Amino acid sequence: xSTLDWLAGAGSAVRGEIAVPGDKSVSHRAIMFASxxxxxxxxxxxxxxxxxxATAAIFAKLGVRIDAAGVGSRAVQGVGIDGLHGCAEALxxxxxxxxxxxxxxxxxxxxxxxxxVGDASLSKRPMARxxxxxxxxxxxxxxxxxxxxxxxxxGGRALHGIDYTLPVASAQVKSxxxxxxxxxxxxxxxxxxxxxxxxxxxxxxxFGWPIAFGPGWARLSGGHRLQPTQVQVPADFSxxxxxxxxxxxxxxxxxxxxxxxxxxxxxxxxxVLRAMGADIVESPCGEQGGEPVADLxxxxxxxxxxxxxxxxxxxxxxxxxxxxxAAALAEGTTVVTAAAELRxxxxxxxxxxxxxLRALGARIDETPDGAVIHGGTLHGGEAHAHGDHRxxxxxxxxxxxxxxxxxxxxxxNVATSFPGFDDLARGIGFGLRG
Ligand code: S3P
Numbered sequence: 037x038s039t040l041d042w043l044a045g046a047g048s049a050v051r052g053e054i055a056v057p058g059d060k061s062v063s064h065r066a067i068m069f070a071s072x073x074x075x076x077x078x079x080x081x082x083x084x085x086x087x088x089x090a091t092a093a094i095f096a097k098l099g100v101r102i103d104a105a106g107v108g109s110r111a112v113q114g115v116g117i118d119g120l121h122g123c124a125e126a127l128x129x130x131x132x133x134x135x136x137x138x139x140x141x142x143x144x145x146x147x148x149x150x151x152x153v154g155d156a157s158l159s160k161r162p163m164a165r166x167x168x169x170x171x172x173x174x175x176x177x178x179x180x181x182x183x184x185x186x187x188x189x190x191g192g193r194a195l196h197g198i199d200y201t202l203p204v205a206s207a208q209v210k211s212x213x214x215x216x217x218x219x220x221x222x223x224x225x226x227x228x229x230x231x232x233x234x235x236x237x238x239x240x241x242x243f244g245w246p247i248a249f250g251p252g253w254a255r256l257s258g259g260h261r262l263q264p265t266q267v268q269v270p271a272d273f274s275x276x277x278x279x280x281x282x283x284x285x286x287x288x289x290x291x292x293x294x295x296x297x298x299x300x301x302x303x304x305x306x307x308v309l310r311a312m313g314a315d316i317v318e319s320p321c322g323e324q325g326g327e328p329v330a331d332l333x334x335x336x337x338x339x340x341x342x343x344x345x346x347x348x349x350x351x352x353x354x355x356x357x358x359x360x361x362a363a364a365l366a367e368g369t370t371v372v373t374a375a376a377e378l379r380x381x382x383x384x385x386x387x388x389x390x391x392x393l394r395a396l397g398a399r400i401d402e403t404p405d406g407a408v409i410h411g412g413t414l415h416g417g418e419a420h421a422h423g424d425h426r427x428x429x430x431x432x433x434x435x436x437x438x439x440x441x442x443x444x445x446x447x448x449n450v451a452t453s454f455p456g457f458d459d460l461a462r463g464i465g466f467g468l469r470g
Pocket of ligand 1: 062205206209211232354
């Protein structure tokens with residue numbers, strides 16, 4: 037991956053009306069379930085990001101015909117639950133933890149062997165969390181030392197259902213176990229320490245697989261089939277979050293975000309920003325693909341630091357980089373706890389945000405499971421995104437309120453989740469140059 041730096045600095049007020057691209061989590065899952073269904077499914081609003089395209093490319097290698105009818109559209113010729121073909125080459129998940137973890141569960145149930153590899157960041161991310169439950173189900177997955185990729189997944193194993201309580205709140209691990217459960221004899225029952233996003237459960241139901249679930253648990257049995265369907269992917273709340281925070285921070289801002297996905301397991305940032313004083317008006321506009329969507333109008337407001345409620349953490353796990361930016365520019369102190377998971381994301385997001393914002397003059401104390409962020413002002417400088425898409429975008433948001441220009445180093449991976457972020461941002465007033 038080539039490096040790409042951005043120069044970001046105070047632009048104008050953040051104003052206008054935008055729609056952000058499709059949800060990454062839903063796009064990965066739509067390709068997976070559509071590939072395993074009996075016949076053609078259509079996916080609309082598919083995220084044309086590198087992560088989700090890597091997942092689509094993997095299913096093409098496994099023998100699924102996937103046609104791009106246009107930007108954000110895919111026609112997927114599902115091969116049925118047992119119709120995938122093995123691939124002699126390693127399957128490259130790129131930067132995507134979701135792709136690798138969910139595929140680990142799915143491929144553990146196949147007749148053939150597979151190898152999953154990823155980029156430099158993904159190759160450092162923990163996979164024991166998916167290997168452990170899959171092995172308990174009778175699967176066999178070998179990793180490098182320390183539970184790191186590549187994953188060598190043995191096929192031809194007879195899986196059985198388990199009753200499994202996740203040690204960490206993780207939708208990726210939950211989904212991997214559910215996907216293995218499709219191929220298991222008997223019932224798979226999952227319990228979570230805190231409820232996480234339930235897209236796999238909702239989508240399995242939409243594809244006709246019998247599943248019972250509620251906040252914090254899910255239960256299904258193997259031996260059914262998936263019926264093809266149409267999936268409408270809602271706009272990604274996590275992508276909207278950068279603009280929600282920017283419009284809150286920059287004086288004079290008034291931004292309308294159209295039809296944003298509002299799954300309650302994703303929108304913890306709204307609760308926290310409102311407690312900090314943000315002015316966000318939510319106008320529900322129905323459902324897309326079984327997910328609630330709403331227009332969000334965000335106007336500038338003075339933000340105050342708070343102690344982030346621990347119960348909100350799983351519901352905003354991807355939004356901490358941009359929350360750190362908001363907190364560094366708020367009045368008073370923001371305290372983040374119970375968020376150790378941030379240390380094993382695309383980068384160690386506590387460390388990378390703390391060092392990036394410190395380079396711009398912020399005062400941040402790191403703790404093992406969070407940070408204490410003392411609000412104030414930011415100056416220009418050089419801040420490193422460490423190849424993490426969300427760190428890059430969060431630093432660009434922070435730079436909108438810095439007194440000088442900020443060089444954000446290593447932003448190329450923004451295209452993994454948000455292709456076109458820079459153009460969209462410039463169009464609503466961001467100061468941002470490539
Ligand atoms: C995701 C789950 C979350 C999130 C990631 C996408 C998913 O990870 O951070 O960006 O699609 O299931 P964990 O489940 O590991 O917390």
